Amino acid sequence: MRRRVSLASLFGAALLVLTAFAQPASAEGTSKQLTDVIPIPVDAKPNPRADFRLDPATVIVADRNARQVADYLGGLLRPSTGYRLPVVSRGGGSTIELDLGPTAKVGDQGYRLDTDRHGVTIRANTTDGLFAGVQTLRQLLPASIEAKSVQRHARWVVPGGSITDYPRFGYRGAMLDVARHFFTPDQVKLYIDQIAQYKINRLHLHLADDQGWRIQIKSWPNLTAHGGSTEVGGGAGGYYTQDQYKDLVAYAASRHITIIPEIDMPGHTNAALSSYAELNCDGVAPPLYTGTDVGFSSFCVDKDITYKFLDDVIRELAAITPGKYLHIGGDEAHATTPADYQTFMGKVLPIVAKYGKFAEGWNEIASVNPPVTTVPQFWDTDGQDAATAAAAARGNKILMSPANKAYIDQQYNPDSPLGLHWAGYVEVQDSYDWDPATAVQGVSENQVAGVEAPLWSETITDNHDIEYLAFPRLAGIAEIGWSPQSTHDWNTYRERLADQGPRWDAEGINFYRSPQVDWK
Numbered sequence: 201m202r203r204r205v206s207l208a209s210l211f212g213a214a215l216l217v218l219t220a221f222a223q224p225a226s227a228e229g230t231s232k233q234l235t236d237v238i239p240i241p242v243d244a245k246p247n248p249r250a251d252f253r254l255d256p257a258t259v260i261v262a263d264r265n266a267r268q269v270a271d272y273l274g275g276l277l278r279p280s281t282g283y284r285l286p287v288v289s290r291g292g293g294s295t296i297e298l299d300l301g302p303t304a305k306v307g308d309q310g311y312r313l314d315t316d317r318h319g320v321t322i323r324a325n326t327t328d329g330l331f332a333g334v335q336t337l338r339q340l341l342p343a344s345i346e347a348k349s350v351q352r353h354a355r356w357v358v359p360g361g362s363i364t365d366y367p368r369f370g371y372r373g374a375m376l377d378v379a380r381h382f383f384t385p386d387q388v389k390l391y392i393d394q395i396a397q398y399k400i401n402r403l404h405l406h407l408a409d410d411q412g413w414r415i416q417i418k419s420w421p422n423l424t425a426h427g428g429s430t431e432v433g434g435g436a437g438g439y440y441t442q443d444q445y446k447d448l449v450a451y452a453a454s455r456h457i458t459i460i461p462e463i464d465m466p467g468h469t470n471a472a473l474s475s476y477a478e479l480n481c482d483g484v485a486p487p488l489y490t491g492t493d494v495g496f497s498s499f500c501v502d503k504d505i506t507y508k509f510l511d512d513v514i515r516e517l518a519a520i521t522p523g524k525y526l527h528i529g530g531d532e533a534h535a536t537t538p539a540d541y542q543t544f545m546g547k548v549l550p551i552v553a554k555y556g557k558f559a560e561g562w563n564e565i566a567s568v569n570p571p572v573t574t575v576p577q578f579w580d581t582d583g584q585d586a587a588t589a590a591a592a593a594r595g596n597k598i599l600m601s602p603a604n605k606a607y608i609d610q611q612y613n614p615d616s617p618l619g620l621h622w623a624g625y626v627e628v629q630d631s632y633d634w635d636p637a638t639a640v641q642g643v644s645e646n647q648v649a650g651v652e653a654p655l656w657s658e659t660i661t662d663n664h665d666i667e668y669l670a671f672p673r674l675a676g677i678a679e680i681g682w683s684p685q686s687t688h689d690w691n692t693y694r695e696r697l698a699d700q701g702p703r704w705d706a707e708g709i710n711f712y713r714s715p716q717v718d719w720k
């Protein structure tokens with residue numbers, strides 16, 4: 201007798217064959233891989249049978265010490281899931297657990313993330329590590345997790361498996377120039393939230409330049425009253441009161457980012473010189489400047505009042521800056537003789553130390569043989585500088601910001617509506633394809649402090665502009681600072697980058713859709 205082969209069994213067999221060739225069949229049907237993250241994790245072991253699906257009963261488990269990160273995580277997930285996601289000190293069932301405690305191999309910025317059907321556990325030695333793990337968890341969820349309204353039909357599935365992750369370099373920074381154009385505290389906070397997604401842990405604020413002085417100094421009030429009253433193009437400018445600055449520092453800290461303030465000197469000082477005539481060698485205050493030239497201003501190296509002034513400025517700034525670095529600029533001092541530059545830095549560097557801080561400076565500062573704790577920030581385009589290499593040989597750590605790779609104020613191409621191009625056009629691949637350990641002759645891996653992406657503001661005025669220049673390039677520089685060099689590969693990176701597009705759309709980030717990426 202012919203056995204009737206039922207339609208159902210035929211269908212079942214077909215389905216079996218089909219799923220066998222699809223993405224690894226995972227229990228909950230997510231196609232996302234554990235490595236679909238920027239920066240790509242050090243080590244990921246997928247387990248497709250251990251996917252975790254958030255549900256309305258999911259709780260976030262965290263003890264008192266992990267509470268801040270747990271509250272931040274809840275704030276991220278509640279709007280788009282519509283789930284309560286309460287933070288509890290202990291729980292069972294469906295959980296996202298944040299465990300602060302001894303965690304091998306990951307150091308003070310890394311984490312472990314383990315996902316099975318019952319939930320996700322993020323373990324770290326520090327809250328910085330937990331916060332980094334939360335950024336990874338965020339990216340393992342569908343892009344619509346970033347939406348600000350409930351996404352009813354989404355399946356909040358996290359791919360199963362284990363991640364062990366930690367950074368290659370400790371310093372992964374962004375810089376925002378708030379001197380050429382002023383950005384309000386809320387505008388800066390939005391950028392802080394955006395860079396935190398990529399495990400950036402330093403924000404360098406360029407607070408003073410020729411066009412504006414942006415931080416209140418109580419002993420020299422005219423610096424902001426007069427020096428903060430305009431900007432490039434002649435707009436109203438602005439400045440941060442010390443309370444507003446302290447609030448920015450606290451906000452950045454809640455995203456596990458340390459603020460590094462910069463007062464550029466002896467050059468780039470027209471706003472200060474215009475505010476106090478006595479700071480000028482000829483005793484005459486120049487007019488405020490709203491153009492974009494550089495290299496025409498200098499503090500008066502020979503006057504004692506210059507160092508009294510800088511003692512007051514550095515004292516007040518150090519007192520409201522918990523981070524251990526103050527950036528004192530030092531770039532493009534074309535109106536200061538080399539001998540005067542040496543004299544000036546020889547007097548100012550000890551002031552920074554007196555107030556308990558280490559100095560950062562653009563790489564020109566390397567020429568004065570600064571203390572070994574000083575961090576020269578390399579910004580040239582030719583991959584070499586004898587003084588920088590000599591400082592590295594003496595033990596200074598170098599912060600890498602080669603302008604033809606890391607300057608995200610540069611145009612992507614000749615058609616870019618925003619940005620400059622003195623360092624050349626910097627497309628997305630240009631800003632990804634470099635290695636901090638070989639970027640400067642004579643500076644090797646263990647002499648590199650990390651990387652930083654400066655965003656100068658001559659041509660930008662709001663967050664829309666910031667986003668256009670910063671994304672996608674900031675994400676690539678964050679990966680260069682975090683992920684092992686062995687993972688560095690443009691062809692696979694550009695696919696992971698394409699996955700970020702829908703996230704940025706959900707966040708309302710005005711990113712540049714580079715033709716080098718097949719955006720999803």
Ligand code: IFG
Nearest residue numbers: 494531532562579609620656
């Ligand atoms: N160089 C100047 C910046 C800014 C920049 C714009 C440094 C260290 C060009 N100095 O970069 O003030 O004008 O790309």
